[in-house]
Amino acid sequence: MLEVKNLHVEVDGQKILRGLDLVVRPGEVAAIMGPNGSGKSTLSYVIAGRADYEVTEGEVLLDGENVLAMEPEERAAKGLFLAFQYPVEIPGVATMTFLKASLNAQRKARGEAEFSTPDFMRRVRDAAGKLEIDPDMLKRPLNVGFSGGEKKRMEILQMALLGPRYGLLDETDSGLDIDALRIVAAGVNALRAEDRGFLVITHYQRLLDYIKPDVVHVMSRGRIVKTGDATLALELEKNGYRDYVADAA
């Protein structure tokens, strides 16, 4: 279970999260929707362990263990995965080299044996095929010169390879055309499993047509202000965030 308890976060002295509570259960797809500036991306970065965020109160528990004291790489090895809204370009590092380093570092941290090269290659090729990723792309430097859609598919490819306990998808739909959205959503749906949870952060309801959420949370001004089922997303699409912004203010 992934639990966020009374989380308060500041950036440069400015309060961004103000007592956020959230639970994602194994097997569950939870969506977080909210207006721009409500703190959605901050939440995903804080869970993944990015610096520059000051947690002033609260905790984030993964199966009862507080992850806030852990380095980002430890959190990853424990099974947290953040699909970035803006995947970072890394010139000079071949995608394949990166994937192997990432997978083996996590396995090593968990005391598991590293994959042999042929075994690893087969896994990558299988996952890439499902996401309609051209194998030539894997030889190119990571994310360099990739289109928006290619970058997002690469994020899902990484998630498929790493097989996390919880996947945090930060605005994965932004910058995607409808075909890319369909492929990415299919990739996520294929990973849905009883022992794996997802936190899908999105501004628009569109993504949730493809990735059906079990729970929808509405976030405003650094808090969850309403929780409901999938129909809540449809209601938001119709009425906008106006009511919730006003409520919180």
Next chain:
Amino acid sequence: MNAVVAFPTPAEKTLGDQFRARGATDAGRQSAYAAFSAAGLPHRRIEAWHYTDLRSLLREVLPPAPPPEAAVIAEAKRLVATLPRAEGGRVVLIDGVPWPRLSELDSLAAGVSARPILEAISQNDDTAGLVAAESLGAVESVVSLNAALLQGGVLIDVAAGAVSAPIEVLCIASGTTPAAIYARHYVRLGEGAKASIVERHAALQPTRSQANHVLVMALADGAELQHAAGIDGLGEEALHIGSMLVRLGARANFTSTTLIATRGITRRQAYLDFAGPHARAHFNGASLLDGRAHADTTLVVTHTAPHCESRELYKHVLDAEATGVYQGKVIVRPGAQKTDGKMLSKAVFLGDGATMHNKPELEIFADDVVCGHGATVGALDEDQLFYLRARGIPRAEAEAMLLEAFAEEALDELADEALREEFAGRIAQWLRQRGT
């Protein structure tokens, strides 16, 4: 008119004594020494040496290395035995003196010859002009000093149209006693010749040393030369000066890649002249420096002929209290129209006490040219680091990945795949050692 009289420093006096003690009387050495003593050791008020003040660094001049003892030769032999066979031949020098028995000259390609430079000079080959520092050598007092105190070197001739696999010039410093080395090599390519020269420097003992190496490269029209140099394994108190003097004929193609991964003080300088049109010169280099290492790369590229292309790409990784220097000067002479010259220097700081000096300069006397320069200095990108760490890659490994990619860009034009792998391996090794 009053003559300007500069009082020599104690170091300059010692160098004078050394010159007289070797009893050199030939005109070439005499005029080289005259040029040196007129200018003296370069110091920080000489612009090109501003960041590497040789006058203050060379307070004590070491004596020239004595002839190697049997134990040194045996150790050099063991070192050579560990190296892969050099495809195009290998010339081994101990303390600047060619050592034929350790060299591999049987694999020199047809049309390629290598012989001791002192022999060539005594036979009045045109090398004499260069060794006497009357033409290219005169630009620098350290190059003149090299000619005056020259101990040896090799002349490599690649005949017109000949093609050679990489030829290695291995300069071994014995380090038996603190000593100075003055060596000069001359690589001459005939019309349309193709060759590759790998310059390696190794020290058997990391003793105090003062090395002054000169590599002259002259490419006739349409010739192609790949140069690579690895400066590695010098001691804390080593001083390495390496000067390249390059003259390119029309349509000549020259590429140079230098990897510096050493302690001590290193000064690598190049003076290149585009003597004929449509030639191309690309300089690349990576310097990995930690401790109190100091590496200075200074390039002066002169576009005398039109339609030539020059490129410079230098990468510095600076840890602890290391100092990196990049000075690039591109001179475009009147009439050198359609010159295309670009310089780029990038540095990454790992240590708070590290320093980087960037000084690009353009001197343009033609109106139809494209010239430019750029320089960046900074820490590793935190966004890139976080991305890698969020995928489970530990911080030290993530840093090494980014730094390796950063430094390896300087190897992109190294055509010799085995050498590129070796240099890349050295970069990776340096980064690993840094982490421990």
